[in-house]
Amino acid sequence: MARMKYLQRRANRFEFRFPLPDDLAGKPVPAPLPETLVPLVNPRTGRFKTELIRSLQTNDGKVAERKVLSHIAETHALVDQARQLLQNGPPAGISPDEITVLVREHEIDLLHGDEALRTRGIGLDLARPGAPAHHDGLGMTDDDLAAYKYLITYLDKYVRAQAAKMRPGELIGFAVNRAVAKRGIVLHPDDPVWRQLELGFVKAQRSAFESINARLEGEEVPTPEPLAQAQGITITGALKRWTDGGSRGARKPRSRSAAEAEQAVRRFVELHGDLAITAITKAHGRAFRDALAKLPKALPMRLSRMLLPELLKQDLSQYPKRSAQTVNKILALLGGVLARAERDGFFEALPAWSNPFHVGFGIAQSEREPYEPFSLEELRRLFSSPVFANGERPLGGRGEAAFWFPLIALFSGARRTEIAQLRIGDVRQGEGGIWYFDFTNEGEDQSLKTASSARSVPVHAELIRLGLLDVLAASQANAASLWPGFEPPIDPKVKAWTKWFGRYLGAHVVDHPAKTFHSFRHTFKRACREAGLSEEIHHALTGHSGGGVGRRYGRERRADGSLDRGISLQRLQREINKIAYSDLSLPRPQSRPA
Structure with missing residues (x-):
């Protein structure tokens, strides 16, 4: 049987090998570059790679065929993003949800920095003026704590004054510039989004300093999980969390439901790529719903191995279509996967978030109870x-x-x-x-x-x-x-x-x-x-x-x-x-x- 495209065996292990298309391979990378495209870039030359190679960490052919699907879909999505970057330049503009995420990320970064500093210590010894600070990695000394409290009090007073005047300072502007560049976004200097971001960052700093001051008084204030990690949870990652249950004794989906959800996620990834769950919209959900509706309820062997976009190009008119209820069942499974992610806090930075898979078809009343007893x-x-x-x-x-x-x-x-x-x-x-x-x-x-x-x-x-x-x-x-x-x-x-x-x-x-x-x-x-x-x-x-x-x-x-x-x-x-x-x-x- 022919081996799946982009899958090869080397040194008794399987790997994903994806040649980049000619319109990308070796081309100079424009700046600013979104972090999501870093895997496609050769850092030594500053150009796009000619091919992408990743180990699949297995010598089992069937396991490799399952694993490679998400890599294929993800890389196709990266290629599309890279082409758009070359053709249209960096994205100009930013959505309200992205503003919310950037502001929340700034607050979380400050809290993470505070926790790291106090855990490591500074190593000040004011009894020895001029002596270099040398921490032991075991927390703060008394002098560390006194100096750090003074600094936080000063910064807190400084940022409160900015909030009172509604005039963010230069340090805020620098932080906003860095956050926007990190995302590969280009904003016009007169874009009102700059002011929204700067005022949001002032609010984030005030909130972070309140938490840090509470910590310095001995209160326990947990550091939130980084949003970068939350955004990095893709739909396949969310599926794994859902199937694993979470902990001993936690409710897990039935094996059959897990298998059906895995197949549904595989099809979604084929269509849209292994998207971060925070990037999935109702438009994605509707497109997936409509694609499912076009598929037969059973696929012949020659078609079953095709990726969804390729499958949709085939003439499927000779096969009976799947029912709206079946499509809704698949959407409900994916909705359940994201509902678990919502409970785990992955959408807290998106207050207006609603489940993108709640886009099922309305079912005719005559189809709601299809089974009847035998006469x-x-x-x-x-x-x-x-x-x-x-x-x-x-x-x-x-x-x-x-x-x-x-x-x-x-x-x-x-x-x-x-x-x-x-x-x-x-x-x-x-x-x-x-x-x-x-x-x-x-x-x-x-x-x-x-x-x-x-x-x-x-x-x-x-x-x-x-x-x-x-x-x-x-x-x-x-x-x-x-x-x-x-x-x-x-x-x-x-x-x-x-x-x-x-x-x-x-x-x-x-x-x-x-x-x-x-x-x-x-x-x-x-x-x-x-x-x-x-x-x-x-x-x-x-x-x-x-x-x-x-x-x-x-x-x-x-x-x-x-x-x-x-x-x-x-x-x-x-x-x-x-x-x-x-x-x-x-x-x-x-x-x-x-």
Whole structure:
């Protein structure tokens, strides 16, 4: 298989190698240069490099292919910025948000400088006039503290006088010039932004001196995290913080959600580059939304490796588009990533910030609840189809999964992934000889949609009659998958199986978007109500939450270590066995015809 562009192997390690285009390579760099473009510049010659090389720190080809994507997108964005700099010169002008950031950065820089100075010390010894100051790195001496207090008092008085006169001094002007040049921004001498910045820097110094004076009185005033670091958090960095959770015991996203968010971020980076999260706007969010809407819901192999901008140039009209709900789900994941960053304080310098991924499509009312239960006639057609009546086992159905997945869902309301990830040890026999499914996320590659999805569901008497326990008896090791072909990684196999089932359903039962495998869950809930089960009981069976915190009281850990839902297995078994589908004949599994 051809190696991905810009990826090469050298000395048993992979590296990113990006030749700069001819219109940039070796060209003189204009001044002032924004710090973001420093990676493209040869500091010795003051010209743009001819190529950019970065080690990917891995010898695994698949890992390298994932890592290189963000480098590709980031470098394309830098190249675009460099071209714009050469063509149009440095940016002229500055936004209100950038003014806010520059002012806040100045205050933080002063506080960082104060903390560094007091931590290191100065080393003054006024008892020895003329002796050179030599600090020991262990903090301030008494003479250091006295001299420093005098200096801060003087500077504080000086800056207050400037604030009172609304006339910033030369030192303020010098600080503003340095901050603007650092960003590679050129402002006209008469631009009113200069005055906004200077007055903002005066305010920042007053605030910093108030904090420093409090520190000099022994109060603890923490130094804020540098905004340069906050702005340097890109969307891929924010994704990592989101998936890591933050600390021991912190809530983490489900593995499936993390994988979907990783794929969404990869596509966003392909379109816009690995932007700093503070630079992402609603315009970026809308452009990404519209790009997603143009993509098919499933990509053929020849297209799946293409970068998003290249993919959008293809003729995709022959493929069915993804739904607005799917696009909104992807946007919601990215919105969640930035919401975590907001809680961590990365947007505090942007008081008017709003989540740029809150730009989802409005969903038609007819599409808000797309799933419907199967009718009795549809169930009859399904269970008289070739898999059930003739013992056929299509390749896409993955053996006995084709027969048992629909039946287990019909008599338990379990989700497709919950069924697919069952291990042999997850079908247990509890007190009183009751067989039950232990739906959990404790095994390798097992996951649950919500915390309330962890539950024990008695095996319905009809499943036992049809021979489910025979499948269990024929299996071997306790930790192995109950279903051959569904060993980890499970998620792609479940998706492939679901596509097969959708095609099978359309060919033999009903072809309608409201009727899918998830319809079994709706069918089961309806059957629960028809059988007179209380909401508390059928919520316990299906793993739905509701009813407030009291619903979690009374949970008991069984002898085998599993935790019930506060209702005994005996009670749940009596209730679930009340569920019946009248006038529905269900065949036992047959051997596949020779």
